[in-house]
Amino acid sequence: MVGIGFGPSNLSLAVAIEEHNTRSPEKPVRAVFFERQKEFGWHRNMLLPATTMQIPFLKDIATFRNPLSPYSFVAYLHAVGRLVGFVNNQTFFPTRLEFHQYLEWAAAHFTDRVSYGAEAVGLYAAAPDHLEVEVREDAVRRRFRARNVVLSTGLVPRMPADVTCDERVWHSSRFLTEFDRLDRAGVRSVAVVGAGQSAAEITRYLHDELPSAHVYAVVPSYGYALADDTPFANQVFDPAAVDDYYFASDQSRQAFWDYHRNTNYSVVDDDVLRDLYRRGYDEDVRGDRRLHFLNLTRVSEVKRSGDDTRVLLMTGARPELEVDLCVFATGYAAMEPTGLLGDLDRYCPRDEAGHHRVERDYRLITGSEVPGAIYLQGGTEHTHGLSSSLLSNVAVRSGEITDSVVARHRTERRPVSSVIRSR
Structure with missing residues (x-):
């Protein structure tokens, strides 16, 4: 797998893959990630004094998928010696700065799988069942092969x-x-x-x-x-609400937006x-x-x-x-994959509103001309609902993508990422 972007979503995916490989070493998923920023960072320019998260700390990058994860916010607090102090603070909502420190701590565990200062600039077909990702790092361009590509380039x-x-x-x-x-x-x-x-x-x-x-x-x-952060309204961010939205009628989906836009x-x-x-x-x-x-x-x-x-x-x-x-x-604006898809975009069908069609497992629906699989972490509000661009469901979504990759590719094992051309 090649992950494009390494913000909280693909960081959570790296955690999900790590935990899958620990549980099932006989069926490993090999993954590398490319991030255009020079170092890990998430909304650094809005780390204002005393500002707090708008989600509880339990909606971190791992807990909703695996409460025993060594990459949870609670595990971070224990690792840095602040667990007791945080509990004494009697809040579900850490400061934005502390949550950013938690994400940096988690990202530091994956430096061997992330290339920073590396921007993905194109996605291409490579017969018979691989995609190629072209990456620009300084003045050097390289292409990498992968069975699966996960796009998480963030909001614009x-x-x-x-x-x-x-x-x-x-x-x-x-x-x-x-x-x-x-x-x-x-x-x-x-x-x-x-x-x-x-x-x-x-x-x-x-x-x-x-x-x-x-x-x-x-x-x-x-x-x-x-x-509106009341308990009933917050249910629109529950993992189960993704199914409610994805399989709903157009009329029901519109009702989601009309009634619950004021949650976010x-x-x-x-x-x-x-x-x-x-x-x-x-x-x-x-x-x-x-x-x-x-x-x-x-x-x-x-x-x-x-x-x-x-x-x-x-x-x-x-x-x-x-x-x-x-x-x-x-x-x-929501993540728009068209630029990276390039010529492959014409093989990706769209709905009546012009949005890409996406499977329930966040896999872009493509024609047979596109080998491998392309997953979207973002840009799926039209299919998966309000939580698609938020942290609320990131842990569960990353687990679902990992499970999808494992289920679809069980037979042939080969290195997922290999340099095939430098120029």
Whole structure:
């Protein structure tokens, strides 16, 4: 197997394969992974102080599949000597920084199977039953053979049309890196665009870190909306809900989205939402308002001239803002495999909405012209539901992919990855 990308999803897959090989050494799965980042990292630019995970620690990369896994979050806490301290903290929700440290700890066990700074740039057919993955590492391109390829290239930052990032206009995916470079002395006014958790957290962070600046939250709804994390609503992220969604009618699938989008999209956790409202109210009481909420407002254009940034607005009470910095926390687009598939994409049928068709085991449906199997870790919300791009179901999904690979290839054993051409 070749895994393209090595974020939490393919890290969880590496764990699932490791545990399978320990249980069944007579039927091993050999796997290598390629990651374009120079080192392991997961949303590093949103590791803001005191921000917590939105899922319980038990939804780590292993526990829901194997509660005895040596790669669980509890195993990590024990390994680093913080298990007792975490329990005394009496929370199900670790800080984002601590969870990132856990993922780094787990990833460190697989350095012999991961090439960092290596970007997959193409996928090709190789007769009779193998695929070729072309990988670019520095200026060198190599091709690797595999019976199975697992795509997990992550989400793509989404910006409004005709808005370009530069040194004063950022997407949230680059936030901390850009903020650390910023000369804060001259910053008097900033805008944060978006209605979700990241937008709210960045707004709060800028309000703290720039105590002399006006902070404008540009929100398309009438203020931030509360995330529904109640027990019944959270069942949409259960492993069993994947079957409910996958085998449902189109009408039932639409009902999933209509009723439960507020569990994840354009919503904010209760504590962050209330904290921001309280800050604005306290400033009103003092008569010194610098945290501003521009509700029912969207950005139509951003004009840059030197250090000046003009944000043109649609609806709302103001036609434009003049700011020193504008951050777009406008979310991400789903993983789209078309670019990597290249010419193979024409042998991958799509549904009426233009989405790739995917089997229940996350295997891309392909024509006979495509040898081997291509699995998707991401980009399957249209077939597998809300949890497809989230951590909630990552442990179970990785186990299902591993089981599928083992079930489909039991007869012939040969090295799964071998260099066949360098150029």
